[in-house]
Structure formats: structure tokens, C-alpha cells
Amino acid sequence: MSTRLREPQDAATAIEGKSFRKALRSYGDELVLALGAPAVSPGVGELSQYMVFTRATPWFAEADGQLIGVHKQRLTDRLLTRLNDSLAGASVETVHLIEEVLGLSIEFSNGVRFSLWPSAETVGARKGEELWEISTPVGSSVVANSATGLDIVSDDAPFQVTDPDDVAAARAEMNVMSVIREAVRHLGFQFFEARRPDAPSIVDALVLIPTTGEVIHIEVKRRADHEHAKPSGAPRLVIYDPRDVPLLERDERAAVVQALSMTDATPDRIEEALQRLATAA
Amino acid sequence: MARKGDLKQVNDVATSLGMTRLERRLFGLWIENMKASGERGTKNARGDFTFDELKAHGQDFLDEMRSDS
Numbered sequence: 082m083s084t085r086l087r088e089p090q091d092a093a094t095a096i097e098g099k100s101f102r103k104a105l106r107s108y109g110d111e112l113v114l115a116l117g118a119p120a121v122s123p124g125v126g127e128l129s130q131y132m133v134f135t136r137a138t139p140w141f142a143e144a145d146g147q148l149i150g151v152h153k154q155r156l157t158d159r160l161l162t163r164l165n166d167s168l169a170g171a172s173v174e175t176v177h178l179i180e181e182v183l184g185l186s187i188e189f190s191n192g193v194r195f196s197l198w199p200s201a202e203t204v205g206a207r208k209g210e211e212l213w214e215i216s217t218p219v220g221s222s223v224v225a226n227s228a229t230g231l232d233i234v235s236d237d238a239p240f241q242v243t244d245p246d247d248v249a250a251a252r253a254e255m256n257v258m259s260v261i262r263e264a265v266r267h268l269g270f271q272f273f274e275a276r277r278p279d280a281p282s283i284v285d286a287l288v289l290i291p292t293t294g295e296v297i298h299i300e301v302k303r304r305a306d307h308e309h310a311k312p313s314g315a316p317r318l319v320i321y322d323p324r325d326v327p328l329l330e331r332d333e334r335a336a337v338v339q340a341l342s343m344t345d346a347t348p349d350r351i352e353e354a355l356q357r358l359a360t361a362a
Numbered sequence: 363m364a365r366k367g368d369l370k371q372v373n374d375v376a377t378s379l380g381m382t383r384l385e386r387r388l389f390g391l392w393i394e395n396m397k398a399s400g401e402r403g404t405k406n407a408r409g410d411f412t413f414d415e416l417k418a419h420g421q422d423f424l425d426e427m428r429s430d431s
Contacts, residue, residue: 107390108397109368125388125395134387137366154365216387234383 089223089231091258093176100172102129104164110156130218138212144193183225203227257320257346264351290359297358316358320346375416392423
């Protein structure tokens with residue numbers, strides 16, 4: 082994964098674990114997917130914390146090789162209903178940004194895959210055009226632009242979310258990996274991020290202490306992961322969702338564990354926790 | 363796949379009215395809600411809006427948004 086892609090990918094993974102709420106039509110027959118907890122917007126009513134705006138980019142949805150829906154000039158009620166029915170009750174399992182074509186692939190828990198695939202002539206166009214966007218409740222969006230590629234763009238204002246704790250948690254979740262990466266670099270340790278940090282309950286990253294050869298496991302726990310938690314016996318830094326309590330009682334086999342709430346995962350505290358683990362390892 | 367021409371028109375209206383990024387996104391949903399509740403534009407038989415109609419609605423939208431917030 083290139084450096085250029087890493088931050089948008091990290092930010093986009095914030096929608097993993099979020100439940101599908103509804104597919105909507107925006108003016109001009111643009112498809113919009115609403116994900117996550119309800120959020121209220123003045124003048125528009127109930128939306129969601131996370132919104133995927135498809136703009137004019139071709140999309141398709143399929144499951145087990147069966148096409149559920151594909152973009153058409155008109156986003157009909159029938160097509161919207163089919164999408165809503167096929168995604169009802171599902172949540173996002175994984176999200177992948179496809180850098181080469183500025184694409185986006187979202188896999189849902191019920192096996193449905195939703196893909197945005199910009200046309201070849203659009204990508205790399207000199208004139209910048211937004212191809213799609215994932216807006217978040219934390220004041221930033223992941224945007225694919227035909228001229229400038231994938232990027233994180235600051236928003237003027239987030240949606241008004243119904244639960245302020247969710248905002249803090251989402252912000253922390255988006256940033257935590259980059260904060261950890263920076264802390265590891267500062268300590269002179271080496272950082273290895275999982276190529277697929279999407280699979281639940283596995284180690285999200287490894288930190289290697291060059292002087293001793295010891296390894297620390299990094300786990301960023303999202304709510305959906307808890308049921309699948311399989312603690313390892315290695316020293317671990319666990320970053321957990323502040324809306325939950327960390328299930329550390331399951332970690333009897335763990336040699337050493339340092340746990341931080343996502344909202345407490347500041348660079349200083351992460352460094353401190355890593356140093357403690359390095360000493361104990 | 364949305365119609366590029368219509369999206370461009372909404373973008374142009376958003377720019378001319380000084381909408382923020384968030385307001386632009388919400389405006390698209392708001393105007394679609396209006397259509398669904400029966401408001402029709404004169405651009406074509408589908409009831410789409412001309413630039414001037416969109417601009418007038420855009421101002422209403424901003425007034426509503428900013429008075430609520």
C-alpha cells in the first residue's frame with residue numbers, strides 16, 4: 082500500500098462495522114448510501130453519520146456473482162428498493178480503496194459487494210472532478226478526485242449526530258493508526274501494518290523492537306470485533322472503543338497488555354504504553 | 363450513475379451561493395425531497411429544475427439550513 086493511499090484507506094475503514102441504514106437518491110439521480118448511527122441534518126431530516134456519495138461514477142452491487150443492481154441513467158424507485166432490500170440488516174465488513182482506478186469496494190456482512198468503478202477516461206483527467214466521497218461525522222471526508230486522486234478533505238461542519246460520544250469515538254478510530262505509526266517512529270521501533278486490517282479480531286499491526294527482536298501486537302478494537310476476540314499471548318497494545326469496556330478478562334494468556342481508550346490514545350500515552358511493553362517484553 | 367449535467371448545475375448553484383461542502387451535499391438531497399413531495403421544475407417533462415429555479419431553491423435551502431443551525 083503506498084503512502085499516498087494509506088491515510089485515505091485508514092480513514093475509509095471508519096465505516097467498517099457500521100450498519101447499512103438506507104440507499105437514497107440525491108438530485109440528478111445520484112445514489113447515496115447512508116451508514117452508521119442516525120444523524121440529523123437541518124432541512125433534510127434523518128441521515129446517517131457516514132454517507133457514501135457516488136456522484137456520477139458507475140456503480141454496481143452483486144452477491145455470489147449475481148447482479149443486484151447496476152448504475153443506469155435513471156435511479157428508479159424499483160432499483161432503490163432492490164438495493165435497500167438486499168442490504169437491509171447488513172453491516173460493512175470491509176472497505177477497499179483501489180488506487181489505480183480510484184475505485185471503492187464495500188463488502189457487507191451478508192455477502193453483498195458494492196463497487197464504485199470510475200470510467201477509464203475519467204481517471205487522470207486534467208480537469209478535477211469529484212468521483213465519489215465518503216463523508217464522516219468528524220469533519221473530514223475521503224474524496225476521489227479525477228485529477229488529484231484519493232485524499233482526505235476537511236469538511237466545513239459535520240452532520241449533527243445524535244450521540245456526542247459517537248463523534249469522539251469515530252474521530253479517534255480514524256486517527257488512531259496514524260498516531261500509533263508516528264509514536265512508533267518516534268521511539269525508533271519498526272512498524273508493520275497488516276495488509277488487510279479489516280479481518281476482525283486479528284492483529285492490526287506489529288511493532289518490532291530492533292534492539293531486542295521482540296514484537297508487540299497492536300489491536301484496534303471496534304465493537305464488532307469483540308465477539309470474535311482471540312487474544313494472543315504476545316505483549317499487546319489494545320486500543321478500544323470508549324463506548325465499550327475492554328474485554329481484558331479474556332486475556333488470561335496475554336503476557337502483557339496495555340489498554341487505552343481510543344479517545345485517550347494520544348501520541349504521548351501511546352508512546353508511554355509502548356515503552357512499558359518494550360521494557361516488559 | 364447520476365447525470366453529470368445535473369450534478370454540474372447543482373455544483374454551479376452551490377458555488378454561486380457560497381455553499382459549504384456540507385451544504386452542497388445536503389442541497390442535492392433536499393432538492394430531491396422537494397421533487398418527491400410534488401415540487402416540479404420546468405426544465406423537462408421529468409420536472410427537473412432550470413439553473414434559475416435551482417438557484418432560487420438553493421437560497422430557500424440556505425435560509426432554512428442556517429436558521430435551524
